[in-house]
Amino acid sequence: MIPCLELNNGSLRVADSSKCLKEALKALLQLIPLGNVTTYKEIGNLLALSPREVGKLLKGNDEPIVVPCHRVVKSDGRVGGYTFRSRSNSFLKEKLLRIEGVFFKGTRVSSRSYYGLTQELLG
């Protein structure tokens, strides 16, 4: 199902090549349906990374948009940072999310737009 990820006794483990990590991350992102988001924290928990590392990896992605890195937000619901074509542009990130049907409550993503990634993967 997910490349480079093995699940054993209730938790996920990544084969540790950095290329594999990228593949796994990409696969996880593509599980998130349109109109939903997940958080840096949740991905961090799944892949045993600090949330900041997740952000760095996402920034380093070579295919923005097709790899939906914009569907990852901060755990408090604000969208967090976003860099598009070497430009920092969180505004664009929010716009993309709105287009996809994510609900906002003020500056934050509404709780009903979250996707339970961990639960989906681990039951």
Place this chain on the structure above:
DNA sequence: CTTTTTCCACAGC
């Protein structure tokens, strides 16, 4: 409710 402080884990200088 908001802002600030502390910690984070790594890369680059």
Place this chain on the structure above:
DNA sequence: GCTGTGGAAAAAG
């Protein structure tokens, strides 16, 4: 070493 990140959690206001 110090600084800067696409962050989090606790503390303070």
